[in-house]
Amino acid sequence: MKWLSYQKARLLLRQCAHHSFLRPGKELHAVLTTSGLKKAPNSYLSNSLFQFYAASGDMCTAQKLFDEIPLSEKDNVDWTTLLSSFSRYGFLVDSMKLFVEMRRKRIEIDDVSVVCLFGVCAKLEDLGFGVQGHGVAVKMGFLTCVKVCNALMDVYGKCGFVSEVKRIFEALDEKSVVSWTVVLDTVVKWDGLERGREVFDEMPERNVVTWTVMVAGYLGAGFTDEALDLLAEMVFKCRWVHVYALKKAMMMGEEVNYDTVMVGTALVDMYAKCGNIDSSMKVFRLMHKRNVVTWNAMFSGLAMHGKGRMVIDMFSEMVREVKPDDLTFTAVLNLLGRAGRIEEAENLMREMHVPPNEVVLGSLLGSCSVHGKLETAERIKRELVQMSPGNTEYQVLMSNMYAAEGRNDIVDRLRGRMRNRGIRKTPGMSSIHANGSVHRFSSGDRSHPRTKEIYSKLNEVIERIRSAGYVPDVAGLVSPCEGDLENKEQALCCHSEKLAVCFGLLETKPRTPLHVFKNLRICKDCHAAMKIVSKVYDREIIIRDRNRFHQFKDGSCSCSDYW
DNA sequence: TTAGGGTTAG
Known part of the structure; x- marks a missing residue:
């Protein structure tokens, strides 16, 4: 076997490990053993082999294969590979023991093995070992290596030694994104969110992990709105990443492997979720090879944008290419529901080989509400309440449905019961990104510094769209004073999304698209109003609500009013 | 004389 073939075998093993292809990996192992190729010196095959077993969760075999490597061939990389495998798959004590053994056997310790050791210390939150390792690293001159410092900072950070983290960070002459992110994580955890936010704002560069640390920090402390705002900002700021990824996708085709399919699929999904269904479709069509995940991403994207007709049209094409799975099922079901084919949807759901989950039931309930199917809704709501008694949205949806039917007696009873149990509607919030910062509004909000301008804009907007045919839809509302x-x-006029859009109209140049994020679903009235606003003001308005994107343009919405 | 091992979150 030629050298190149060793490389191929290693590549295959790595793929098998990465995607948990157990059978093929083991078969390859057998082939290599029986053909005697495993014994070839300097092939690094044994290393890839035991790495594969470690990644498959079979640490025993991994260890056995490691032990079988002849001493003359076992180098420090093999030792470090085992060390990192122990660490990655949670065998932290074994990992520690191995490091001690390495030192005893005088195996060369390099920067990589020290990084691995610090990883273990951090996971164990073991300051004692960390300090010892720190000493070793200093003596060996590893503190010039950024990655070593990052790993060491993480040890101190996890153990709460904030000042030590800062000291190492300051001493570092070339700080990477990871260095900053470790500091951020530490500060958020021990110095609080405000200090963390300062670090975050100071950072010269950020990556996905950085954003996640900050968002998770807000979420963990219960600052849901700040987390939502930051997410909105992240989507906005990260857009160039998508452009870069699209270029990569354009180059797909020469060699199609699992990874390029996944990159493409991620893009299809990303564009759809960012409100750009056209780019999503473009990438989908550009891809030379697709799998069932790609198709599901495309379908749920289309569903999210209310393009159900397209899904139905494309379905036969899908069946020819791949085998639909339960996720496809959910996506199609969702469509049927939106299109008002509730009975079909419910039958399909009951025949599923897996019991319906909350998402499926929730979407069906949503469909019932759009199409006024009260009895089905009642039945489904009961199932949902059993699944998650804490969720108030289903109750609110029901009471709105009764309100729409004019059954105010039932509405009063329901609302009274909700009040007694302490169930309150989650307040609706909308954020808009304008001129580099995020502005958040609640319904009837008067806390914004430019509240006066915003409300006079609101009056102007309402007047202009009224003369263009807008009639407030009060059917779904019950006000305190009857009639x-x-x-x-x-109450309708000062919904949070209307305020956000008015602010956007004030703050941005004519014809700039407005992007609004809302934590709940957009109401019917706002939906109708936005359509007219988009026409009268010649603005594209994109509202991401809890369920989907609404792209209002020239008087109509991309969701085709499936709402 | 190259190839195999590494840090941050959820």
Whole structure:
């Protein structure tokens, strides 16, 4: 076997390890053993082999293969590979023992093995070992290596030694994104969110992990709105990453492997979730090879944008290419539901080989509400409440449905019961990104510094769209004073998404698209209003609500009013 | 004389 073939065998083993292809990996192992190729010196095959077993969760075989490597061939990389495998798969004590053994046997310790050791210390939050390792690293001159310092900072950070983290960080002359992110993580955890935010704002460069640390920090402390705002900002700021990825996708085709399919699929999904269904479709069509995940991403993207007709049209093409799975099923079901084919959807759901989950039931309930199917809705709601008693949205949806049917007696009873149990509607919040910062509004919000301008803009907007045919839809609302039309209309007019859009109209240049994020679903009235605003003001308005994107343009919405 | 081992979050 030629040298190149060893490389190929190693590549295959790595793929098998990465994607958990157990059978093929083991078969390859057998071939290599029986053909005697495994014994070839300097092939690094044994290393790839035991790495494969470690990644498959079979640490025993991995260790056995490691032990079988002849001493003359076992180098420090083999030792470090085992060390990192122990660490990665949670055998932390074994990992520690191995490092001690390495020192005893005078195996060469290099920067990589020290990084691995610090990884273990960090996971164990073992300061004692960390300090010892720190000493070794200093003596051997490893503290000039950024990665060593990052790993060491993480040890101190996990153990709460914030000042030591900062000291090492300051001493570092070339700080990487990871260095900054470790500091950020430490500060958020021990110095609090505000200090963390300062570090975050100071950072010269950020990656996905950085954003995640900050968002997770907000979420963990219960600052849901700040987390939401930051997410919105992240989507906005990271857009260039998508452009780069698209270029990569364009080059696909010469050699199609699992990874390029996944890159493409991630793109299809990303573009759809960012409100750009056209780019999503473009990438999908560009891909030379697709798998069932790609198709599902495309379908749920289309569903999210209300393009159900397209899914149905494309379905036969899909069946020819790949075998649909349960996720495809969910996506198609969702469509049927939106299109008002509730009975078909429910039958399909009941025949599924897996019991319906909350997502499926929730989407069906949503469909019932759009199409006024009260009895089915009641039945499904009961199942949902059993699944997650804490979720208030289903109750609110039901009471709105009864309100729409004019059954105010039932609505009052339901709302009274909800109040008694302490169930309150989650307040609706909308964020808009304008001129580099995020602005958040709640319904009837008057806390914004430019609140006066915003409300006078709101009056202007309402007037202009009224003369273009907008009629406030008060059917789904019950105001405190029965039959008080004016009150109802006022409540509708200052919904958070309307305020956000008015601010956007004030703050951005004509014809700039407006991007709004909302934590709940957009209401019917706002939906109708936005359509007219987009026409009257010649603005594209993209609202991401809890379920989907609504792209309002020239008087209509991309969701085709499946709402 | 190259190839195999590494850091941050969830």
